[in-house]
Amino acid sequence: MSAAVQDLRMTAVRVREETEESAAAPRREDELLAKRALAGERAAWDALIARHDRRVMVSLLAKGVRADRARELVQETWARLIQQQQRGLLTELRLPNLALTQAAFLAADDARRTRRESLSGSVEELAERQHPVDPAASAEKRLLSEEQLSRAHEALAQMSPSARNVFLLACDGQELPHAEVAVRVGLSTQRVRQILCEVRKRLRAALEEETHA
Amino acid sequence: MLKAHLTRDDAEQYILGALAPEKAAALEAHTVECEPCARLLQEEALLEEQAHEVAATFAPREHRVLRPAAWGGRRVAAGAMSALLAAAASLALVVHRGGTPPPTSLPPSAHASAGPVVEFDEGAEVPQVVMVACPDLATEAECTQSAVARGLLVLSPGGVAEVPRYEGHSGFPAGALPSGPASL
Numbered sequence: 001m002s003a004a005v006q007d008l009r010m011t012a013v014r015v016r017e018e019t020e021e022s023a024a025a026p027r028r029e030d031e032l033l034a035k036r037a038l039a040g041e042r043a044a045w046d047a048l049i050a051r052h053d054r055r056v057m058v059s060l061l062a063k064g065v066r067a068d069r070a071r072e073l074v075q076e077t078w079a080r081l082i083q084q085q086q087r088g089l090l091t092e093l094r095l096p097n098l099a100l101t102q103a104a105f106l107a108a109d110d111a112r113r114t115r116r117e118s119l120s121g122s123v124e125e126l127a128e129r130q131h132p133v134d135p136a137a138s139a140e141k142r143l144l145s146e147e148q149l150s151r152a153h154e155a156l157a158q159m160s161p162s163a164r165n166v167f168l169l170a171c172d173g174q175e176l177p178h179a180e181v182a183v184r185v186g187l188s189t190q191r192v193r194q195i196l197c198e199v200r201k202r203l204r205a206a207l208e209e210e211t212h213a
Numbered sequence: 214m215l216k217a218h219l220t221r222d223d224a225e226q227y228i229l230g231a232l233a234p235e236k237a238a239a240l241e242a243h244t245v246e247c248e249p250c251a252r253l254l255q256e257e258a259l260l261e262e263q264a265h266e267v268a269a270t271f272a273p274r275e276h277r278v279l280r281p282a283a284w285g286g287r288r289v290a291a292g293a294m295s296a297l298l299a300a301a302a303s304l305a306l307v308v309h310r311g312g313t314p315p316p317t318s319l320p321p322s323a324h325a326s327a328g329p330v331v332e333f334d335e336g337a338e339v340p341q342v343v344m345v346a347c348p349d350l351a352t353e354a355e356c357t358q359s360a361v362a363r364g365l366l367v368l369s370p371g372g373v374a375e376v377p378r379y380e381g382h383s384g385f386p387a388g389a390l391p392s393g394p395a396s397l
Contacts, residue, residue, distance in 0.1 A: 054230045055265075061228075061258035066251065067241035144266055152267040171268035178229070193231050200225065203264055 030174065034093040038085060049078050051175050052096040056103050065107055073110065077103040096175060148207050155206035159199065166192055167199045219243065219250040224257040 036044035056077055060070035077099055084090050144152070156164055162185065169181045170192070178196075182189040219240065226232050227240050244251040 058228055058258045058261050061255055062262045064255055067244045067254070071241065144263055149267065149270060152263075153271050156267065156271055167264075168268055168271065171265050173265065173269060178231075193226075193229055196229060197225055200260060200264060203267060204260055207260075207263060 027174075030095075034095065038090060038093050040085065045078075045082060048093075048095055051177070052099055053078075055096045055175055056099050059100050060103055060107055063104070063107055065110075069110070073103055073106050076106055080106075096173065144207065151206045151209060152203055155202050156199075159202065163195050163199055166195045170196055218247065219253050221253060221257070224250075224254045227254070228257045228261050 033044050033047055037048055053074060056074050057070055060073055061067065065073065080102055081090070081093075081099060085093075156167070159167075166181060166185055166187070169176055169184060170178060176184075178192050179189045182192045185192070187195075223232075223240060227237055232240065240254075244254050
């Protein structure tokens with residue numbers, strides 16, 4: 001085999017190792033953290049909460065829950081999950097999905113209770129925003145249509161690879177802190193946030209296109 | 214109202230978690246009292262949720278891989294072998310790129326030999342990257358060298374690699390030179 005080909009094969013192996021490493025290492029770390037939390041380690045829970053707290057809060061805000069109530073529900077979400085773990089009811093810990101589901105459940109429950117309580121009084125007395133929001137009712141509206149999704153994907157495909165990479169790293173559900181995204185892509189945290197703002201702007205435009213049409 | 218109203222930028226920074234804790238708390242407190250700001254925050258939160266959905270469902274465009282159908286299936290006499298392989302390689306590497314005519318650099322011998330067939334689906338979307346799958350170790354060297362000449366991606370049993378362009382290539386078919394580039 002000639003020297004050129006030898007080199008090529010080495011390149012191939014190196015490329016593969018790099019991609020595997022960058023994708024697999026944090027996942028392994030997450031799994032380890034989840035395992036430790038399942039074993040009841042407080043520090044592991046703290047780390048997981050610190051990482052996923054914001055996402056849970058945002059999910060409640062998106063449902064129209066008032067900020068103060070959302071904050072309380074987020075607290076309760078984590079308290080319930082830890083409680084379930086302590087009772088041995090949790091067999092696996094998939095975050096943030098488990099926390100998001102728990103929070104949505106609590107919000108729905110909260111909304112039902114408020115509605116029940118307000119039956120005796122008059123709902124009209126409440127300001128419009130304090131009307132209980134049933135997340136289940138608004139869930140359908142929240143979901144993106146196929147058309148919107150494909151439009152958004154198209155917009156994403158047109159962005160520069162580095163911007164796309166930053167966006168996918170930050171929003172892939174692992175909830176990587178922006179500082180860590182910055183380290184991975186070799187940019188500053190500030191720049192990563194600028195890129196995210198830019199991507200959001202384009203996504204907003206892509207998603208809103210349909211409503212105007 | 215005690216505090217100033219939110220700008221979209223504030224709301225965005227809050228959603229991205231870029232605000233200092235006390236600023237974030239002040240913003241939350243403000244939205245409890247101020248309905249338009251709360252709505253603005255909800256919009257931004259909704260966009261964030263939608264962005265997650267977009268990211269979760271986004272799959273990068275698949276690389277198109279050319280796979281020679283019957284590569285290496287037949288073995289011929291040692292003399293004809295290298296010619297056949299060179300022909301096979303160039304057949305396999307005929308690639309449509311953005312509607313431009315394929316680089317037809319077939320050596321004359323290619324027409325004579327019954328080389329392996331590569332099927333193209335003409336109607337398919339033009340891919341961004343074209344990869345060449347080198348089917349097995351026996352033919353990998355020739356396949357890779359042909360790819361070097363064309364600057365294509367190679368999918369070999371060892372993985373995927375971009376062919377480094379700095380590698381010198383003589384342009385001679387494999388085996389035309391008595392030994393490797395080191396002896397030149």
